[in-house]
Amino acid sequence: MVYIVALLAVIFLGLAAVVVSRMATVVKNASGPVEEGRIGMSNRINGLLMVVFFVTGLIGAIWSFLHAKQFFLPEASTPHGRHTDFLFWLGMSIITIAFVVTNALLFFFAWRYQHREGYKAAYYPENHKLELIWTVIPAVVMALLVFTGWKAWRDIMAEAPENAQVFEIVGKQFNWIARYPGVDNNKLGSFNYKLIDNNNETGIDYTDEASFDDFVSTSELHIPVNKPILLKIRARDVLHSVFIPHLRVKMDAVPGMPTRFQFTADKTTDEMKNITGNPNFTYEIACTEVCGQGHFSMRIRLVVEDEASWLAWCKEQKPLLTSTPELASRIPANLKAKAAKYLPADATAAPADSVTASILPKG
Template sequence: MVYIVGLLSLVFLALAFMVFGRLTSVMKSVGTSGEQETYGGTSNKINGAMFMVFLILGTIAATWSFIHSTQYFLPEASSIHGRRTDGLFWGSMAIVTASALLTNILLFYFAYKYQYKDGKRATYYPENHKLELLWTVVPAVVMAIMVFTGWKAWRDIMSEAPEGAQEVELVGKQFNWIARYPGVDNNKLGAFNYKLIDNNNEVGIDYSDEAAFDDFTAPELHIPVGKPVLIRIRARDVLHSVFIPHMRVKMDAVPGMPTRFWFHPDKTTEQMRNETGNQNFKYEIACTEICGRGHFSMKMNLVVEDQESWNKWCAEQKPLLSSFPEYASRIPASLKAKAAKYLPTVGADTTSTASTGGVASSGSASLR
């Protein structure tokens, strides 16, 4: 309600301006009817002065609002490449803010200083090749430096993930993320096929690949601290984009084209809680590519912990195959023996065969 009142008052303000403008124009037309247009009048002086007022007040407002806003900016990055791009960002920001400020000052000051005066004549000054060359070359050099530093960072960030990076997989769907882990035994992500997706096998794990047997999924992403982590990214339905703001990570999830992003997290969730003084602090993963009605609410929590507790957490998780032993029917005969340890004990063999039939048919239905 308060806002409606506010809105109405603003509309009223605009209307008041309108009336004011009308009045002045009427008065003006009465005063100077029939005269030839002149330009050195009060309006010209006011407009000239307004540019200076705008420049000064605008600079103050910009400075104040920046200082006020810094408290809400994201804290220092929790990944190694993130700190590098942060440094580059603020360095570049300093350069461009300074140049924008300088050029805006010149623009507004010249507008004010050289406003119309009767009898004055503008300087006929059509070109100056030296000057033009100067302001072509200087921006070019500054930009070349910015590009070069940026390019080096980009090349390093986008390089192949180092040997021994911990792999995890993130799958986007409307409207949540699913994390798949390579499992505790072989630490290798198994194959996948979108045609195998169903309600239980949400990421389409393909059990004809033995690396898939120990894979498990979770609604939360846990990663170990202090070593490179490679996220393999997929989408099930439409485009999504993995955004981990505190890690300075962003990469689209594309149906039919797996993407990846590797980074080196070096602060655990616990450390961040202490640093920010916020005991409820959580790393988060958001979606930054419009994906439909629930786009804004598509999120996942990220837990960064030390290697030991990460190992422990992984060991506590149950491979998908163990939760849904029906999928055993998709395992080729040659690999059945290897999968046995993830399946319920042989005693329950008869029940598992009974259920496989059902899954096999539903599986082939989805394969069509």
């Protein structure tokens, strides 16, 4: 490794020396008139080098693209992802064609129309027809690209359908917390950041009865395949950003400003294992907004499975209220009965003590 760095340093220094010596020559020549006959071999060589530069650059770019292909993401696992991928490659193709053609002309012209003794450059100040063509065509193409992009964006950001399965993901330094709407009522309870503590990491509000069966996980988010998903996104402390590369999902998590993203995953984790040929494949939800020291390792696993096994998995989970009975003290007296079935027997047996009673009016 050190040798590579040393080698690069030597090459860099060598090139720097060449540049400095060339600069010195240029400065020296610039001060005096160019002698007759000086423009000879060097002009032809430089003209040819232009073409060589373009051709080697083009070959290098193609090689680099083919080499990097192995690292590209597989086909998107969401319909909206495949559509945005199509738009990306469409835009990229148009840009690439325009880039290659204009640069080919640029470098080829430098060689073809190099200085020749006895030739005089023509003065060609304007051509309105030509200018009109090269202004209107790119403008129309650009407008079409913008329009198709805007349409795709509008569809992706549309309201989620009624039957969408709701989940919540909360970012904090330095992990994600997934909250599920629960084992029974399929509704996310409300939240308040002031209720956050070690027992209640997402600030679930237990004065809302929809909260009673909510459960959380910091290691996995399980979602059903082929069903619209509405991901509600929050951040506890600083900016984070939900990034699910294989689903082409990306949305910032902003403290004080809940965001959302709706999508439908149509390939299960198991199917992706076959497609990628990687038996250890897992979908990953990463953080893609610098959020502090542990940003690089902030991730949670995403499991996409068929609806039956997803439901079965949900049934196995315990509401936060069951696993953390201390939270029972936050339930108002009139809802205690409804919460009872989620609480372990010993927690319900304990009477609402005076401490609980004093907290209640505030909730």
